[in-house]
Amino acid sequence: MFTFKRFSILMITAVITVSAVAAQSEMTVEESYLQHSIEIMIIRETARASSREQKFVALGFIGDAIERGNKSDDIRQTLDYLSREGRRSVAMESGRVVNNFPDVRRESAKFLGMIGTEEARRTLLDICLFENEPMVLQEAITSLGDIGTNDNNETVKIIVSVVSRFDNLNPDNLMAIATIDAFEKIAKKNNGLHSREAIELLARISEGHYIRPVQERARQLLADLRSYGS
Secondary structure, eight states, X not given: OOOXXXXXXXXXXXXXXXXXXXXXXXXXXXXXXXXXXXXXXXHHHHHTSSSHHHHHHHHHHHHXXXXXXXXXXXXXXXXXXXXXXXXXXXXXXXXXXXXXXXXXXXXXXXXXXXXXOHHHHXXXXXXXXXXXXXXXXXXXXXXXXXHOOOGGGHHHHHHHHHHHHHHTTSOOHHHHHHHXXXXXXXXXXXXXXXXXXXXXXXXXXXXXXXXXXXXXXXXXXXXXXXXXXX
């Protein structure tokens, strides 16, 4: 079980190690590896704490690591773990879910898009399949657009399936905008949007129960997509 005392020990160890390394003009390969290993250990342990607050501490560490260029699979695996909290990994106490943190899952989806690997894309697709919170799905769709990979139209088909869940009964303007933006990015990276389902969805958004700016944005993308066939 993760405790504050254990976290404090990890942090003190990390500070001592990093300070020692910083005192030298250049890090050796071994020192660099040690620094990386300690950072990953702290991220992993903090992410597995039970509280929402500690999970956000882990996400803060992850954001710093990604900003420095650390997009390792260890980071991606931790984000995968955090993206499951309360959905595919459920903790119960007295008959209620105690680890349902949609904002944690949303931040995880955002950082997965910044990592941008195929493994990150697979995790994002899983989020789309199992998630039910619109704000998490919006972020996952945005990240899938940022990555842009769409082999066999897999990414587009899953995005369409997500939006279709809400389209008839509870249209979500923010999700629609995220989808339009994602489709535009995917089209740019793949020389067009070669998906009948995507075109049909854009047409539904342009005529459906969405606010006018969203409808107009969908119409504009439909018009822009014609240029790829010319």
